[in-house]
Amino acid sequence: MINIVIFGPPGAGKGTQSERLKDKFGLVHISTGDVFRGLDPTSELAKLAKSYSEKGNLVPDEITISILESEVAKHPNARGVIYDGFPRTTTQAEALDSFLSKKNSAITMALALEVEEDELRVRLKNRALDSGRPDDADPSIIQNRIDVYNAQTAPVAAFYKAQGKYVGVNGIGNKEDIYNRLVEAIEKKA
Ligand code: AMP
DSSP states (O other): OEEEEEEOOTTSSHHHHHHHHHHHHTOEEEEHHHHHHTSOTTSHHHHHHHHHHTTTOOOOHHHHHHHHHHHHHTOTTOSEEEEESOOOSHHHHHHHHHHHHHTTOOOOEEEEEEOOHHHHHHHHHHHHHHHOOHHHHOHHHHHHHHHHIIIIITHHHHHHHHTTOEEEEEOOSOHHHHHHHHHHHHHHHO
């Protein structure tokens, strides 16, 4: 199995690039953000998730990990998975490792899209024009998402570096060039 974590701050291009990479390598793309947004909005779970996401905060680990595991279970015959927006904490990264090891599987690599903060703010503001996402539209929520990334998610990089699985990719430039860099990085490692 090829299991790729696509890692990076909000606005780095994880979703866009994952969509292309999943087709190229025949993988399933799982975005926990998309899963949360796709929940029945009248359900208690959706309301709970929204109470965090609308402020740009992380949904608690316990909920997110169980959502992720049930999403993976929907694809028992997958050739592999692209994990987009998960793990976002070291606890989630550890949970993913133990979940996969029970299935005699493991993360192949963590591909990190590296983009600096000023560029992220510009991209998220532009994305708000057609994403319809309230968390993209408000500069204070954008800033909180970046701060949350720096405080809680950035340490996940060290987790994968320690395992020799972290591969940084320059996330600046046009989408095609970034895609080609990612493909090259995957082909080297997978
Ligand atoms: P995203 O679409 O990846 O930007 O995620 C949107 C929002 O969903 C985030 O700001 C969080 O509130 C929530 N979310 C998505 N993935 C996770 C995760 N792995 N852990 C906690 N919260 C998450």
